[in-house]
Amino acid sequence: MSNLKNIISKYDEKNITVYQAYNNQIADEALEKGTFGECFNLDRMSWIKPSFLWMMYRSGWGTKDGQERTLAIEISREGFNEIISQAVLAKYEPDIYQTPKEWKYKLKTSDVRCQWDPERNIHGNPIDRRAIQLGLRGIILRKYVN
Numbered sequence: 001m002s003n004l005k006n007i008i009s010k011y012d013e014k015n016i017t018v019y020q021a022y023n024n025q026i027a028d029e030a031l032e033k034g035t036f037g038e039c040f041n042l043d044r045m046s047w048i049k050p051s052f053l054w055m056m057y058r059s060g061w062g063t064k065d066g067q068e069r070t071l072a073i074e075i076s077r078e079g080f081n082e083i084i085s086q087a088v089l090a091k092y093e094p095d096i097y098q099t100p101k102e103w104k105y106k107l108k109t110s111d112v113r114c115q116w117d118p119e120r121n122i123h124g125n126p127i128d129r130r131a132i133q134l135g136l137r138g139i140i141l142r143k144y145v146n
Contacts, residue, residue, distance in 0.1 A: 009050030019055035027069035054131035087114035
């Protein structure tokens with residue numbers, strides 16, 4: 001498998017679409033309010049995925065418990081760029097971080113975690129590129145929700 005890492009997404013000059021899978025209660029509330037509501041837990045990490053196929057694979061095509069509904073969420077490219085600028089890789093990479101200690105500190109203190117996973121085709125099989133998923137918590141999650 002190659003290490004090709006490009007962010008593949010639906011986007012235009014102003015916005016980028018990310019995907020998240022939720023249970024019916026969270027999804028219904030988000031659709032009704034146009035944002036997440038009381039059922040959404042701001043105290044845990046929430047993962048956004050720009051790749052629709054990766055989201056569908058990850059949610060078992062909407063069959064996993066608590067992931068029955070996939071939401072397409074448009075966020076500003078400015079907001080997405082802010083998220084990316086704060087991202088810390090979920091796995092230590094010596095070409096990026098000077099020491100494992102530095103990486104662990106950044107991982108612990110960052111509000112954004114970045115993982116690159118095998119992208120999937122429409123049959124759920126891995127293809128020769130990686131899909132990004134970004135875990136949000138703390139201040140950046142609150143900014144994302146609001």
